[in-house]
Each structure stands twice: as C-alpha cells, then as structure tokens.
Amino acid sequence: MISADHVSVEVEGLRRQFKTKSAPVVALDGVSLKVGEGEIFGVLGPNGAGKTTMIRILSTLLMPSGGSAKVMGFDVEHEAEKVRRVINMASGAEKAGYDFISAKRNLWFFSQLYGIPGEVAEKRIGDLSERLGLTKYLDRKFYALSTGYRQRATIARAFVNDPRVVFLDEPTIGLDVMTARSIREFLQTEAKTHGRTIMLATHNMAEVEAICDRVAIIDKGKIIAEGTPEDLKRSLGAPALVMEVSPPPKDLEMLRQVAGVKGFTSSADEERGLSTVQVVVENDSAANGASAAMATAGYRVVASWRKEATLEEVFVALVGSGFKEREEEGGP
Amino acid sequence: MISFRSLFASTWMGIQHDLAWTTPSLAIALRTVAPFASAMTVSIIYWFGVTQSGMALDPTRLAYILVGSTLYAHVASYAWVPTIAIAEGKNLSVFPHIYLTARSTALYVAGRALSAFAISTTTSLAALAAAYFALGSFLHTSIVLIVTPASLFMLAVALLVNIPAALGLGYFLGAYSLYASKFEWSLPGYIAGLLMVFSGALFPTSILPWPVSVGASYLPFTQFIAASRDALIYGRVGDYLWSIGLSALGGVVLLSVSVWVYFAAEKARKDGVIDRRLA
Numbered sequence: 261m262i263s264a265d266h267v268s269v270e271v272e273g274l275r276r277q278f279k280t281k282s283a284p285v286v287a288l289d290g291v292s293l294k295v296g297e298g299e300i301f302g303v304l305g306p307n308g309a310g311k312t313t314m315i316r317i318l319s320t321l322l323m324p325s326g327g328s329a330k331v332m333g334f335d336v337e338h339e340a341e342k343v344r345r346v347i348n349m350a351s352g353a354e355k356a357g358y359d360f361i362s363a364k365r366n367l368w369f370f371s372q373l374y375g376i377p378g379e380v381a382e383k384r385i386g387d388l389s390e391r392l393g394l395t396k397y398l399d400r401k402f403y404a405l406s407t408g409y410r411q412r413a414t415i416a417r418a419f420v421n422d423p424r425v426v427f428l429d430e431p432t433i434g435l436d437v438m439t440a441r442s443i444r445e446f447l448q449t450e451a452k453t454h455g456r457t458i459m460l461a462t463h464n465m466a467e468v469e470a471i472c473d474r475v476a477i478i479d480k481g482k483i484i485a486e487g488t489p490e491d492l493k494r495s496l497g498a499p500a501l502v503m504e505v506s507p508p509p510k511d512l513e514m515l516r517q518v519a520g521v522k523g524f525t526s527s528a529d530e531e532r533g534l535s536t537v538q539v540v541v542e543n544d545s546a547a548n549g550a551s552a553a554m555a556t557a558g559y560r561v562v563a564s565w566r567k568e569a570t571l572e573e574v575f576v577a578l579v580g581s582g583f584k585e586r587e588e589e590g591g592p
Numbered sequence: 593m594i595s596f597r598s599l600f601a602s603t604w605m606g607i608q609h610d611l612a613w614t615t616p617s618l619a620i621a622l623r624t625v626a627p628f629a630s631a632m633t634v635s636i637i638y639w640f641g642v643t644q645s646g647m648a649l650d651p652t653r654l655a656y657i658l659v660g661s662t663l664y665a666h667v668a669s670y671a672w673v674p675t676i677a678i679a680e681g682k683n684l685s686v687f688p689h690i691y692l693t694a695r696s697t698a699l700y701v702a703g704r705a706l707s708a709f710a711i712s713t714t715t716s717l718a719a720l721a722a723a724y725f726a727l728g729s730f731l732h733t734s735i736v737l738i739v740t741p742a743s744l745f746m747l748a749v750a751l752l753v754n755i756p757a758a759l760g761l762g763y764f765l766g767a768y769s770l771y772a773s774k775f776e777w778s779l780p781g782y783i784a785g786l787l788m789v790f791s792g793a794l795f796p797t798s799i800l801p802w803p804v805s806v807g808a809s810y811l812p813f814t815q816f817i818a819a820s821r822d823a824l825i826y827g828r829v830g831d832y833l834w835s836i837g838l839s840a841l842g843g844v845v846l847l848s849v850s851v852w853v854y855f856a857a858e859k860a861r862k863d864g865v866i867d868r869r870l871a
Binding site: 321345348351356357369374375421 | 605
C-alpha cells in the first residue's frame with residue numbers, strides 16, 4: 261500500500277476513445293492505478309493493449325476522454341505545464357534526435373529547452389553519458405550511431421532535466437542483450453539511488469521481472485491484474501505444463517474442455533515440424549488431463565515438462581491465451 | 593532566462609540542422625542557387641518579352657523585378673520554416689519531445705524561423721548581387737540599383753521589420769502543421785504560390801482586380817518589398833517610411849492573430865496528433 265504522501269502517479273477511471281472511419285475504438289477503458297515514488301512500475305500487455313496510450317496521456321501528449329490522471333499531484337489534463345516540469349519520456353521505437361547533429365549537441369539542445377544553465381547541462385550530460393557507456397560516442401552525429409548507442413542517447417535525453425517521473429515506452433525494444441541489460445541497470449540506479457519514479461510500458465516479460473517493483477497487466481484497455489511479479493506468479497499455484505507436439509495442431513480448443521486448464525499459448529517450430537504448447541493449469545491432474553486430451557485428438561506429445569510460472573503464464577491464466585494470440589485477434 | 597535559452601538553442605539548432613549536413617560554405621552556396629535562378633529566370637523572361645515586342649528595355653523595371661524576386665525568395669524560404677520544422681519533427685519523432693519540454697513549442701518555432709531568416713538573408717542578398725552582375729554582363733545593360741551605406745541600412749531595417757510578419761505567417765501555417773496529420777509538407781508550397789501573386793513581387797498589386805488589389809497592397813509582405821524597392825531603386829525616403837510603417841503594423845497584427853491561432857491548436861493534444869499516432 262502506497263501512502264498518499266508518496267504517490268507519484270495516480271490514475272482513476274482513465275478512458276480514451278479514438279474516432280475512426282468505421283467505429284470508435286476504446287484504447288483505455290477505466291484504468292485505475294497508483295505508482296509510488298522511487299518505484300519502477302511496469303505496464304505489461306500485448307501490442308494494442310493500451311500501454312502506449314496510457315503513457316501518452318500521462319506524459320501530456322494526449323488528452324483523456326474520461327477519468328483523471330495526476331502526476332506528482334498535478335492533473336495531466338488541466339495542469340499540463342506543471343506536469344511537464346517534473347516528467348520526461350522516451351520511446352524505444354523512435355529515433356528522437358536530429359540526424360546531422362552530434363549526440364552531445366542533441367542532448368545539449370534539449371537541456372536548453374528545459375532552461376538548464378550551460379555548465380550544469382554539460383556536467384549532467386557527461387555524467388549520464390558515462391553511466392550509460394555513451395561517452396566515447398558523444399561527438400558522433402546522431403545518424404552515425406548504432407541502434408544501441410542511439411537508444412542510450414535517447415535514454416540520456418529522458419533524464420537530462422532531472423525529472424521526478426520518467427515514462428518509458430518499450431525502452432529496450434530491438435536492442436542486443438548487453439545494451440538492454442546496461443539500460444536496465446541504469447534505470448534501477450535512477451530509481452533506487454535518485455528516488456525517481458519510472459513507469460515502463462513493455463511487452464517484454466523478462467524486463468518486467470528483472471527490474472519492476474510492481475506490474476499492472478493490461479489487456480484490451482483494462483487492467484486485469486496488478487502486484488509484484490512474484491505475487492502474480494505465485495497466484496497461479498501449479499507450475500505450467502509445456503508440451504512439444506507433432507504435427508503442429510491447427511486448433512487447441514480441446515484443451516479448454518479439460519477441467520483445471522486456465523489457458524494456453526503455442527508457437528510453431530516449422531523446421532522441426534512441431535509446436536510448443538504451454539498450458540497454464542490449476543493442479544497436477546489438470547496437467548495430466550491436458551496431455552491426455554492432446555493424445556486423444558491424435559497428436560503425439562514428443563516431450564513434456566513442467567516449468568515455473570512466468571508473467572506470460574499469468575497473462576494466459578487471466579485471458580485464456582498468450583500475447584501472440586491476443587495480438588492476432590487485434591487490439592484496440 | 594529559460595525563454596532566452598530555449599530561443600537561442602532553437603536558433604542554433606536551426607542553423608546546424610540547415611547547414612551541418614555538409615560544410616557550411618557549400619550549404620550556403622547551394623542555398624543561393626534557387627533565389628539566383630529565379631531572379632535570373634524572371635529577369636530574362638522580362639528581357640525576352642520586351643525585346644521580342646520591339647520595345648526598349650527599362651533598367652528600372654528590370655531592377656524592380658530583380659529586387660522583388662529575390663526578396664520574395666527570401667520571405668518564402670524562411671516564413672515556411674515553422675511548418676516544415678513541425679512536420680519534420682513529427683516525422684523524426686523529435687517534435688513530441690520538444691512539445692514536452694516545460695516551455696512552449698512557440699519558442700522553438702521562433703528560433704527555427706530566426707535561424708532561417710539569418711540564412712536566407714545571406715543567400716538572398718548573395719543571389720541579388722550575383723544576379724545583378726550576371727544580368728548586367730549578359731544583357732549589356734546597367735541595372736539601376738542604389739548601393740550606398742544609407743540604402744543598405746534602409747534595406748536592413750526593412751528586412752528586420754518584416755520578421756514579425758514572416759513569423760506570423762509561420763505560426764499560422766505551423767498551427768495547421770501542429771494539428772494536421774496530412775499535407776503539412778505541401779501546404780507551404782500552396783501558400784508560396786499565392787504569395788507570389790499577391791505580394792507585388794513581380795508586378796504591382798494595382799493590376800489585380802478590385803478588391804483583391806486593395807487587400808494585396810496592405811499585406812505586410814507587399815509593403816516590405818515596396819520599402820526595399822524604395823531603398824534600393826527609387827531612393828524615396830517618404831514612401832519608404834510609409835511602407836515600413838504599414839509593414840510593421842501588418843506584421844504585428846498578423847503575428848498576434850497567428851500566435852492566438854497557434855495556441856488554439858492545443859486541440860491537437862485532444863485529438864492525439866502531436867506524435868502523429870491516431871490510435
């Protein structure tokens with residue numbers, strides 16, 4: 261429970277609807293949550309679940325259609341200027357810098373838009389760059405930076421104004437493991453040492469498990485679960501069942517008939533001619549029932565094992581299918 | 593102080609953005625080509641038309657066209673910068689982050705317009721000088737231009753007085769660019785074409801049908817070009833001061849209306865088009 265004095269982000273019944281040519285699309289449907297100071301809070305969900313819309317509203321790029329949202333006590337709709345003084349944001353999918361200007365000068369430019377005195381800005385840029393491993397590449401023009409270093413520069417920009425709350429949208433998307441890890445370590449230090457609140461929208465479950473203190477799982481514009489990653493995984497009870505099945509099944513609906521099966525997700529391995537089916541079960545007898553149902557349907561279970569639950573299993577248990585299936589259904 | 597920093601940084605960024613893709617001298621030289629070519633083209637068309645119809649070439653009329661075309665190119669190349677800066681910023685994803693800085697994007701837009709003003713003043717005056725000498729030798733005629741410290745000072749004042757009007761047009765079009773998710777790249781081109789007709793760049797606005805001619809004659813850009821001609825061709829100080837006054841007044845009115853329109857485009861936030869995403 262977060263005390264009222266230490267709430268950084270407070271969202272109540274947040275709703276956003278977009279007009280489209282066919283029919284209105286509800287991207288956020290009554291979302292409520294609270295994020296405490298110094299917390300790394302993950303918003304996890306498949307593409308199209310409403311994560312980016314929430315980040316855009318909280319960072320004052322977009323107005324809500326209903327409900328309310330406050331950042332550091334300021335209303336994002338009516339006190340947007342005050343909100344902007346205490347926040348920053350970055351998106352991993354964007355190349356947010358001018359190509360023919362060096363990384364250093366791009367960072368300096370943004371620091372000046374925030375009115376930071378020259379010497380303070382230079383020192384802060386130097387410090388952020390060092391911690392993000394960017395120092396050697398600071399004088400390179402933005403277009404000449406590799407994806408990883410460009411993303412480090414983008415992350416540095418998001419901290420250049422010494423914000424109290426930082427919104428990050430898929431900050432490590434498309435990055436190699438080492439770069440992603442160093443960015444995560446940087447974010448953890450920023451939250452734990454400097455007390456910044458970091459709200460992280462992602463569909464990367466490993467990232468959430470690695471650095472988030474708490475997570476909200478979002479699907480079709482609604483929050484379907486919230487808690488620490490550990491609590492959410494623990495709530496599942498039994499370990500998940502993983503089966504390698506041949507030939508790859510076209511339909512897994514027979515699993516829904518098995519008592520105690522909460523949901524499932526699958527991925528095909530065309531090279532090996534089989535599918536890996538992951539089934540979230542309530543107990544061991546449900547796992548046995550799922551294996552038997554596959555065999556009865558004419559599929560050969562090549563291998564099967566049990567594995568500790570991850571956040572994806574939590575999602576599967578809650579909505580009945582995985583991120584991939586949800587994205588194929590089409591989000592808001 | 594924070595406003596000054598934002599304005600200075602945005603002006604600096606504009607100069608870097610426009611020139612840093614190659615060496616500054618080459619960038620300036622390349623940017624001189626368009627106003628030089630347009631000045632040469634319209635002047636040669638005039639010369640061709642006159643000589644083909646058996647009339648005598650009027651050096652004063654030639655100077656009129658030369659000054660009008662290069663100063664039109666000057667206005668055209670910097671009044672559109674706010675629109676382009678926003679559209680390009682949206683495309684690069686830079687603009688939403690500028691929007692999120694604590695200061696208004698209006699300062700960024702003003703800074704970009706000022707940087708473009710500095711660059712286009714350099715290139716337009718260079719184009720004017722180059723076209724003056726090229727046409728003089730090509731047409732074997734002496735083009736009437738008054739080049740004295742006083743006339744150059746008057747031209748400099750006219751250029752500076754025109755800034756509010758150009759910035760006003762920039763904000764006006766920038767508001768559209770802020771709000772729109774399509775056509776923001778091409779809009780300046782449409783307006784540029786209209787301004788060529790209505791600003792007296794190539795012919796007097798009085799030949800336009802009434803009441804368009806009256807409206808066109810009071811445009812700050814028309815008065816700016818008229819004042820520049822008074823300084824460089826006719827040496828008429830009284831007419832110059834009248835035009836400068838009207839240009840300044842029109843500029844202030846246009847800038848005030850445009851700033852109001854620009855801030856009204858806050859609707860862009862409501863519609864979610866600041867970062868070009870529609871859902």
